[in-house]
Amino acid sequence: xxxxxxxxxxxxxxxxxxxxxxxxxxxxxxxxxxxxxxxxxxxxxxxxxxxxxxxxxxxxxxxxxxxxxxxxxxxxxxxxxxxxxxxxxxxxxxxxxxxxxxxxxxxxxxxxxxxxxxxxxxxxxxxxxxxxxxxxxxxxxxxxxxxxxxxxxxxxxxxxxxxxxxxxxxxxxxxxxxxxxxxxxxxxxxxxxxxxxx
Amino acid sequence: xxxxxxxxxxxxxxxxxxxxxxxxxxxxxxxxxxxxxxxxxxxxxxxxxxxxxxxxxxxxxxxxxxxxxxxxxxxxxxxxxxxxxxxxxxxxxxxxxxxxxxxxxxxxxxxxxxxxxxxxxxxxxxxxxxxxxxxxxxxxxxxxxxxxxxxxxxxxxxxxxxxxxxxxxxxxxxxxxxxxxxxxxxxxxxxxxxxxxx
Numbered sequence: 230x231x232x233x234x235x236x237x238x239x240x241x242x243x244x245x246x247x248x249x250x251x252x253x254x255x256x257x258x259x260x261x262x263x264x265x266x267x268x269x270x271x272x273x274x275x276x277x278x279x280x281x282x283x284x285x286x287x288x289x290x291x292x293x294x295x296x297x298x299x300x301x302x303x304x305x306x307x308x309x310x311x312x313x314x315x316x317x318x319x320x321x322x323x324x325x326x327x328x329x330x331x332x333x334x335x336x337x338x339x340x341x342x343x344x345x346x347x348x349x350x351x352x353x354x355x356x357x358x359x360x361x362x363x364x365x366x367x368x369x370x371x372x373x374x375x376x377x378x379x380x381x382x383x384x385x386x387x388x389x390x391x392x393x394x395x396x397x398x399x400x401x402x403x404x405x406x407x408x409x410x411x412x413x414x415x416x417x418x419x420x421x422x423x424x425x426x427x
Numbered sequence: 428x429x430x431x432x433x434x435x436x437x438x439x440x441x442x443x444x445x446x447x448x449x450x451x452x453x454x455x456x457x458x459x460x461x462x463x464x465x466x467x468x469x470x471x472x473x474x475x476x477x478x479x480x481x482x483x484x485x486x487x488x489x490x491x492x493x494x495x496x497x498x499x500x501x502x503x504x505x506x507x508x509x510x511x512x513x514x515x516x517x518x519x520x521x522x523x524x525x526x527x528x529x530x531x532x533x534x535x536x537x538x539x540x541x542x543x544x545x546x547x548x549x550x551x552x553x554x555x556x557x558x559x560x561x562x563x564x565x566x567x568x569x570x571x572x573x574x575x576x577x578x579x580x581x582x583x584x585x586x587x588x589x590x591x592x593x594x595x596x597x598x599x600x601x602x603x604x605x606x607x608x609x610x611x612x613x614x615x616x617x618x619x620x621x622x623x624x625x
């Protein structure tokens with residue numbers, strides 16, 4: 230089975246969004262260069278620097294499926310049923326999903342059973358490819374369950390001061406030193422392996 | 428005058444210590460190698476990797492003075508009057524200092540007047556050298572006052588989950604991309620310039 234990797238853009242102080250979910254201070258690197266990178270679905274293309282485009286395209290190519298939580302799903306209305314990364318996505322939620330334009334999409338799987346089951350379902354969809362995990366509550370659950378292989382951080386040099394954290398609170402978890410360090414413009418792409426038992 | 432630079436070891440989620448001030452998860456890199464680096468005063472020597480030793484010695488050599496806040500001062504009892512980095516330090520505090528072994532040290536300056544005055548006093552002591560600023564409330568005050576030139580982060584690959592932040596809350600502040608990226612063992616040394624008006 231493929232690896233399970235959380236990935237998100239985060240501020241220097243560890244936030245993936247403002248408290249009001251705003252990301253203006255964080256997402257500038259998606260429009261910081263000249264390389265046009267098309268997205269699936271309705272999201273306009275990114276315009277990345279060469280370094281960020283190479284990193285991003287390799288990440289996208291590695292992906293086979295995603296696991297997302299309810300908050301992000303509701304914020305984007307399930308991306309209208311087509312995730313920008315163009316892969317199927319498993320929504321883990323305790324509440325019923327009604328009235329979403331994403332319902333009925335062949336890319337959407339709704340699970341109510343638990344984090345291990347959601348990851349397993351995504352791995353079934355992904356085959357040998359990576360299962361990506363959205364930051365926040367869902368990434369924290371996957372990390373705490375010992376199911377996460379790596380943490381990718383697109384680190385943006387901004388101090389947000391407050392906001393929504395990449396990982397919510399809990400006991401410390403030791404990772405390994407970054408296996409990837411890609412300097413970009415307005416972002417540094419880092420990947421940290423999760424150490425078994427760490 | 429020299430630059431004013433905040434510096435601290437921080438977790439991937441932006442914390443410089445646990446809530447109980449513990450730093451065991453963060454300070455492993457100070458004992459992660461074979462290069463013995465002596466400290467001034469009572470602190471035992473560090474044992475650093477070659478990469479971290481080169482980074483650390485250059486930082487120490489660049490320093491002319493420090494500005495510290497009351498919390499760190501009280502936690503260390505003012506380092507007994509001799510800071511491990513071997514430079515004079517300006518304590519900014521609103522409360523009187525009594526009963527500290529550090530009182531009377533020629534390296535200690537106690538200021539009650541405000542952050543700009545404390546930085547100015549440290550710059551006077553430092554001459555052309557760098558004024559280092561301890562993380563936490565004091566670094567946040569210096570940043571918010573527009574007096575900080577760079578933010579150094581010794582980034583440790585651990586998710587603490589909760590703890591004491593490098594910067595306390597406030598409005599977002601944009602920094603520049605890192606001018607220094609030094610991979611180490613159990614740490615990555617980063618330096619981010621503060622952009623004027625950023």
